[in-house]
Amino acid sequence: xxxxxxxxxxxxxxxxxxxxxxxxxxxxxxxxxxxxxxxxxxxxxxxxxxxxxxxxxxxxxxxxxxxxxxxxxxxxxxxxxxxxxxxxxxxxxxxxxxxxxxxxxxxxxxxxxx
Amino acid sequence: xxxxxxxxxxxxxxxxxxxxxxxxxxxxxxxxxxxxxxxxxxxxxxxxxxxxxxxxxxxxxxxxxxxxxxxxxxxxxxxxxxxxxxxxxxxxxxxxxxxxxxxxxxxxxxxxx
Numbered sequence: 001x002x003x004x005x006x007x008x009x010x011x012x013x014x015x016x017x018x019x020x021x022x023x024x025x026x027x028x029x030x031x032x033x034x035x036x037x038x039x040x041x042x043x044x045x046x047x048x049x050x051x052x053x054x055x056x057x058x059x060x061x062x063x064x065x066x067x068x069x070x071x072x073x074x075x076x077x078x079x080x081x082x083x084x085x086x087x088x089x090x091x092x093x094x095x096x097x098x099x100x101x102x103x104x105x106x107x108x109x110x111x112x113x114x
Numbered sequence: 115x116x117x118x119x120x121x122x123x124x125x126x127x128x129x130x131x132x133x134x135x136x137x138x139x140x141x142x143x144x145x146x147x148x149x150x151x152x153x154x155x156x157x158x159x160x161x162x163x164x165x166x167x168x169x170x171x172x173x174x175x176x177x178x179x180x181x182x183x184x185x186x187x188x189x190x191x192x193x194x195x196x197x198x199x200x201x202x203x204x205x206x207x208x209x210x211x212x213x214x215x216x217x218x219x220x221x222x223x224x225x226x227x
Contacts, residue, residue: 004157033214042118042204042217043158056214090157092215101146101165101211105158 002027004093004106012112013081021076021109025093031055032074033103034066035090043090049074050096078111086113116141118207120218127195128226135190135221137205147188148206148215149179158204164188175199195225 005024013019025032031050035043045058049068063079072093078085088110092103117140127133139145146165150158162173169181179190188205205218 006157031212035217042219043215045214045216048212048214050212055212058214092158096212098211101208102148102160102163103215104160105150107157110155
């Protein structure tokens, strides 16, 4: 049973560029959430996707956008990259509206903006 | 607003001794509480959760946590620490089943051989 998989594992981009990160949820899960973890901090919620729609959004600018596909996989897009966007980006999958409330996380994508 | 506090940046424990990592929370409503562990350059691994019922919940790798509603705490415990327990531990909370998860800033646990 594959867990949550993210790609790529590492990425280096230049300021002003755009980046796309990808996530495949754990088998059987239908909800994907994205988190940003800056160095030395706890993960911060970016947004959540269910049924191909953004259901909730954290305090992140519109430069951060996402998408969920019919197979439940998801992408996170960040436009006009800033140095401050450098972080570990974590994808979490879960099953919507059940008592199995824990989320399962991928290993993350380490984004470095130079 | 919902929040989670982990008052200790680092906890040092000798191998074989009991360990406690502290967590307090503030939510409007009944919380769903979690502990996750993060090893270097890795994602988060789920350890345990509290939804309802028995205040003492048991999780992976011998960890357990005690929910205390009056003190709004959810401390992580283990009777006998292992060097391999050294990692970064996050306490987290969500209010509704489908709500976002809010994390504490993390506590680095260092088990001394």
